[in-house]
Amino acid sequence: MSAENSSPALNVEKSIVILLDVAGTTTSNTFLKDTLYSYVTKQAETFLKESWEEQEVKDAVKLIKDDLDQEAAIPLIKELTEKNSDNEGLKKVQGLIYKKGYKSGELKAHVFPDVAPALESWAKSRKIAIYSTGSLESQQLLFTHTTEGDVSAHISKYFDQSSGSKTESASYETISKELEVKPEEILFITDSVDEAKAAKTAGFTSVLITRDGNDALPEEASKNFPVISSFQDVVFDKSVKRKNEEESAPTEEERPSKIAKTENGVEDEKDKEEKKQESPVKESSVDAKVEDEPMEVDDVAEKEGIADKGDVVSEPSAKTEEITKTEDTATNKATEEKSDSSQKLITETKTEDEKPMETDNNSVETTTVETIVTELPKEIKVTEVTTKDTEEKKEVKNNEEIKKIEAAVDEKPCDKEELKEATKSEMNKTEIAVTEAIESDKTENSVASTTLEIKETTVEAEVSKKETEELKKQAEIKESKLEEPTETKVEKEESKKVDEEEIKSTENENLPTKVEETKTEASKVVDDTKKEDQDEPKIISTADTKTADTEKKVEVEVINKEELQKTDEETKAATEDTKMVTEESKMVTEETKMATEESKMITEETKMITEETKIATEETKMATEETKMATEETKMATEETKMATEETKVATEETKMATEETKMATEETKMTTEETQMVTEEIKMATEETKTEDIKMVTGETETVSGETKVPTEETKKVAEDTKLAKEKTNVAIKETNVATEESKAVIEETKVATEKSNIATEKPKVVTEESKVAAVETKVVTEEPKVATEEPKVATEETEVITEATKEGSEETKVATEEKKSPTDESKPETVESLKMETEEQQKVKPVEESMDAEPSSVTDTKPESADEQKETVVDIVDKKEEPKVVENGEEIKATEKKPEEKDSTVVEKENKSDLANGIEKSNGVGKEVTNGNSKDEKQNGGATESTDSNVEDIKVKKIEEAATDTTPVSVQV
């Protein structure tokens, strides 16, 4: 061993297990990257498309990522492979893809040149195990298909990431426990410093290796770990090998050759090598130290796996898989569910698995049996001790037989060693045949275990048969020695040999496959022996006629016969044993079947539960999402409700303002109307009070009364002027009224718009409320499952409902308020119209001027100036000042706006008077228009259109006043 400079010394002697990393240790990284991974990227698509429905593929893909569909899986697998990901699922998929490549010969795994020889050498005294991120299947495939041949025979166990991460010390502790070997007795060789550290932390002896193509190791690495560059650097001192092994057990090279010679006479090295590879366990040595610290190695399971060159073996999950396969080859796709019963089954099967290996060794020599018995779990020990007893019994029996024969046939003593060898060889041959049959039948561990039990008994039967044959042979040899010439003897021997070989080969073909056949064979042996026994006396009777030598022969024959009888009995007993064992085996098989069925059911149930859990999880996720969405919707609805409430508020404010404006406009209109009325009234009064003469004067008419010509005075003219002005003022007032009416209209429009807005604003919350309600219902339904999540949306929903209700109420109130506000606005116009109508009606009540003249209203009476001049003055004052209409009350001027309610009455009276006057004027005017009727007609024609009617009424009124003021036509006065 050569460690690099300044590296710690490498002491490997205490190591009984060598644990090896793969990439960068046994195999080049370049091979992995350029060949394996590249193969995966090329084959991924085809492979996944072809094998997507296979359970192991599904399981592996699922392990990469849950719910991965084919389209997504293909690029992901490629990508992860290119990234050299250690994803466990990926490694499993890769393993499945490699399988195809290795099987077809497309792939051949690289191992560094020193690997195969080192493995072979180490395996003689140590156990070798592999620990890689690659899946168990990948590992097995790799070591089975290397450029150096199949080196998997030297490897006892494989570990993958199911034992944990390679950079975590806990994983190494797990491996140590799995191997049942102390950590300090495990040597770990790797190229990774992190892995070396983790293993060292767990107590392993870690060794770093440098390889071509690897990254250089960090400098401090060599200070902490021994560094090697080849497996040749690790050499074990042979002296640590177990004494027993050195003393009695044949070496690796010796044993198979001996078997070969015994069995076939000639067996080439190739066959020998094949056998070695097929049954590596049989050949692996067990170190003395292993006795102290039992090491559990799943040898048979591995052997089966190796035989199948693709089945994953070793980890509990893989074992479960194996068991499932065993019991149901039709549905032999494994499950990795780790149920309790599966675990139990694993233990049972494992126990059974371990037996054959040890039994094989036991059959080779008793000392080995003892050693192994100490290593085995209790349950196995019972079986093993029984086996050992049987073996010892057989040995003793053999020796006795041999001694007896030796004594009887002193000319040619039986070769004890040869007999032993023959027995051994027979058993080995049977075992190989059984193993082959197991492999060919694709029977798995548990069946193998039961079959191996059968095998044991078969071997016993075989031994018995062999003994019988041997004895027979001895007797024949002796007989022929005595009777026949050498030539005949040789011929007979040869012919017998040929026969035996034929039988053997037939037996070897048939033995392992059927228990019943084994039984038959055993019975056949007994029958044959009996037959021969019956034949024997014939020979003896022939001998009777011969010489004294013949008598001696007869004695020998008798002895032989007795011996043969004994053997016969033993054979019978063995056959009985065989039967019993067969029955037991059947029962065990049945039990195993049942257990497997249970395991299957549990697995199915577990799967279903897992599926259900998944679905439930998905549902919960969806429900949570829906709840979230509903909550969001509720939030939004609440926001919208808030906004709508705000809008409603604004609309309400606007409505209020509009209403206020309308009110004001109405007030203005009223006032203007009243002013107009007052002015009109005043004019009327003034006109009334003006004498006909005065009117004439006012109109500037000259008249000759009683021969006296009267010319209108300046004063009269002025009155006329003033009247004109009053008329204009009235016009202005009317225009103002019109403007006010227009404004009122506009306000009404605004109010309408505001009302519309308000309506819309009221509708919006309603819609939102509906939405909220729907959302709330959805939320309720959706949130049934996640109860906790339901509480919030419920509260939110209820709040929303409350808010919505409040909003509704608010909206209703707003509506009502809007309606309320609307009505005065609408009424403002009718009010004006009504008043005007009233006026019109009043106007229609045509009263004779005389009557109206006679009737002097009290108010008018009160305000009536005492003289015509005073009256005129009053009118002039009003017109001149062009101010707010004034009412003169008891000589005091009061602003129209300041008028008291009682004053209104007087105004009304004045109005009536004015109407009377106007009517009187019109009536008296023969050429005057039918104003009243016309007005009435207009109203009808307009369909009651208030605005036009209003203005018409006003116009008519103004015209009347104008006419009254300006018309100097005597006609009017004459009336």
Ligand SMILES: CSCCC(=O)C(=O)COP(=O)(O)O
């Ligand atoms: C062992 S077969 C495939 C190898 C593989 O995929 C891998 O990643 C090996 O890495 P490690 O260093 O963990 O053996």
